[in-house]
Amino acid sequence: xxxxxxxxxxxxxxxxxxxxxxxxxxxxxxxxxxxxxxxxxxxxxxxxxxxxxxxxxxx
Ligand SMILES: [Zn+2]
Ligand SMILES: [Zn+2]
Numbered sequence: 001x002x003x004x005x006x007x008x009x010x011x012x013x014x015x016x017x018x019x020x021x022x023x024x025x026x027x028x029x030x031x032x033x034x035x036x037x038x039x040x041x042x043x044x045x046x047x048x049x050x051x052x053x054x055x056x057x058x059x
């Protein structure tokens with residue numbers, strides 16, 4: 001089993017945990033449309049997110 005394709009990795013942009021299989025929120029960066037995932041915990045705490053594509057940060 002190998003998952004080397006980073007584009008397929010779904011991890012929380014705020015805390016970095018692997019969120020596959022969890023009820024994480026998925027949304028698109030308002031700046032560039034990059035898909036962003038945030039885990040339920042960070043969503044609850046309204047942690048900041050940062051787009052790894054354009055560097056946009058938001059609540
Ligand atoms: Zn998180
Ligand atoms: Zn972006």
